[in-house]
Amino acid sequence: MASVTISNVGKAFGTMNVLRDINIDIENHEFVVLVGPSGCGKSTLLRMIAGLETVSNGEVRIGERVVNDVPARERDIAMVFQNYALYPHMTSYGNMSFSLRLRKRPQPEIDQKVRDAAATLNLLPFLERSPRQLSGGQRQRVAMGRALVREAQVFLYDEPLSNLDAKLRVVMRTEIKALHQRLKTTSIYVTHDQIEAMTMADRIVVMNGGRIEQIGAPLDLYDRPGNLFVAGFLGSPSMNFLKGRMRRTQGKAYVETEGGIGLPVSAATAAAENQPVICGIRPEHIAIAGEGGLPVTVDVVEPTGPNIEVFFSLAGQNGSAVFTERHKFRPGDRVALHWQPEHANVFDAETGVRL
Amino acid sequence: MTSSTSLKPLAMILPGLALAILIIGYPIYDLGYASLHEVSRFGQLRDFNGFNNFRDVFEDPLFYGSLIRTLIWTFAVVGGTLALSLPIAMMLNEEFYGRGLARVIIMLPWSISLTMTAVVWRWALNGRAGLFNATLMDLGILKEPIEWLGEANQAFTVEILIGILVSIPFTTTIFLGGLSALPQDTYEAAAVDGATRWKQFRHITLPLMKPFINIAVVLNVIYVFNSLPIIWVMTEGGPANGTDILVTYLYKLAFRFGQLGKASAISLIMFGVLLIFTIIYVLLVMRGEAGAEAEE
Amino acid sequence: MLKKSILFWLILSPLVVVILFPFGVMFVSAFRPREELFTYPPTWTFSEFRWANFAEMWVKTNFGQALLNSLYVSVLSTLLAMILSIPAAYALSRYRFPGKRAYRTFLLMTQMMSPIVLVLGLFRMMVALGLVNTLNSLVLTYAAFNMAFTIWMLQSYFSTIPRDLEEAAWIDGAGHLTSLLKVFLPLAVPAMAVTAIFGFINSWNEFVLALTMIRSSDGFTLPVQIYSQVAGRYQIEWHHVMAATMLATLPVAIVFSWLQRFLIRGMALGAVK
């Protein structure tokens, strides 16, 4: 197992730059998730680590070795593809043993390893089936098994769960995480599903438009997003953004909206008086106020089961709040809300950077 | 993965490319060269004679006769083929009992050499003993046997009909490929919107099939324009050059009468015509691909 | 469904009859005793299956020799075309390279070039190369003219084999050659077989070049041999001609019928895209 170091990496297809200045230090045993919207360059970055794309600029290191010019087969990595890429003309056993057979390992050893991996993945009954005869989840497991038998330095995953139905995705997500906790193989996992990112990662790398927006532990990113993009990308339902100007009175700080309503924010906020800012507050941090809360009008109420999501308008801006209590709101109701000032994030309205 | 990768694909296409250039490229050059020279019966190039060969061609009434018949032949065969193939393909694209068999039968003429087809029809149309006459007489349509290939216009008409028959499989295949790619939900949406079958055909099938129709037209024009065996085997351009088209006339000039200079000139003229059609075809295909890429 | 089927078959029936008619003619004429060929007025009826027609025909028309020639030319030209086309098609479906567009255009253009327009130039070239009147001249020309089609078909099939299978093999530790041999080729074999068979049928049926390049009758391929039985003769032995035609076409027709759905798929996949 090994660390992976990506320094100043860039990628251009012809004249089109799809990745710029990527720097990530992935430690040994770490599980890092690359997340970002479609087309932001996640797969490209992963494929560069795998050796399937050339590196245009910068340096990729696995362990101490610079691998820019090392072909994929000599990098000692394993990869799980989005469409699994199972060899259709081989059985599950054939698929899982292929790499070992290429390395000319003795037959008993191959057998042992494949069976161990198959046992871990509950695949023993399906070893003699061809990929065509497997369900989506089983195929996914075979693809995992192919990586497992390798005992490679690094595991790479490119959206391995995106072809599964919602339930199975949750199950497999947990299994992959459990597997990592046992094997501790350095893993890089690409997804555009922020829940997968939050639940699985030791650290998340949020990417956008070929650049890294922020790197950090899931809860750090969730609680202290570095900018508007990260704040909006992580969390569902997503953070409310309310425009206004910074105000301070009597040691208290708030963001004043156009209608003159003051949104409470932390006094430690580094924003100048009257500066245009955006106040970000997560829906689950909003509560019903007794007296003197923020006056809002209920637009739509959506019960999701565990929660009730309430969409409201506040001084001409839209927001949403999530309550676990069974409030009986109706559209048009006027309600007073509040939140703890330290839960609110303040972003520069121009640059989007957190203040 | 660096410069060696761009050399590898080039090395992979090169051997085939070399053969194609030798077999297809060189003769074009040679024909161009020969067409500007006096050529002996035995193929020796004599003096440069400018455009004399071309002048000979354009002063030859048989050339014009062949040219006109080539136009008739091409338009009639391609037109007839298209008119029949689209409805056939639409039927073969629908589910019905025995569709597999129907497809096999309709594709059958494609598998058989045009030469053999023409030989069989020549025998079947034989005036004295042909089974075509036998069939028509059994059905009471004819009283007396007819010598179908005895008179030029009639023979030419028969040849056109056979030309249509053998072009249907290929054209139908193109259309079937196109039809199977049409989105089914568009029809369902149209049906929900209340479009009749005819309107669906008019406003959905035809426009969506247009690229395939275009390609079928161009490819068929090229194939039919160049098709020798049917006419050659059935009538050899006769009687009295009455069914000659350019290819048969060209072949006679080159390999019967030894007028190689003139034949080279005709080859080159035909090559020019072909080139125009080919360019149209390439543009159509490229446009289709550009469209497909844009959709991705 | 039943009503529709009957209706469709009714509409298609004239065409079906006209298509099957020559097969009937072939069959009846090939099996008829010679005397019944020229009965007047002509009829379909015949008194016996005269298998001896085939035996006679085999000797009289030198069918065996022509069959061997046809096999030689078709097999070798198909092999040559495939050997040259497979790498080219692979390059087209897997790599970006400078001049790719130009190469595709060139392929489309050669696909359109018909032998007849070039036949005089080709003949002169074969004379110069000393290949005229040899079957190898046909092997070369057929391979060249078939290549555009085979490359096109193969590349449209190759493009359906996901690239990530080969990438998975590289990551599993295979070199380019191993991944080609163990992953790509096994998956491509059916497509290559189908394409090769179509190339074979094309060569098998070709007429103009064979008629031109081969001057002596013991080098004739089947279409030319059969043509020579009817061309410029006063006395045509039609029952032999029909027997020979039947023997030469039936196997090809059967194989083709079995394969035609692949052709439709190929067209849908890209040949006309």
Ligand SMILES: Nc1ncnc2c1ncn2[C@@H]1O[C@H](COP(=O)(O)OP(=O)(O)OP(=O)(O)O)[C@@H](O)[C@H]1O
């Ligand atoms: N071979 C290529 N040639 C040209 N451009 C490419 C190529 N591969 C990817 N790109 C471009 O690079 C960008 C990043 O692609 P990439 O596949 O890495 O996105 P992604 O983040 O994985 O998206 P998704 O979540 O949809 O998989 C895209 O704009 C894509 O169009």
Ligand SMILES: [Mg+2]
């Ligand atoms: Mg991706």
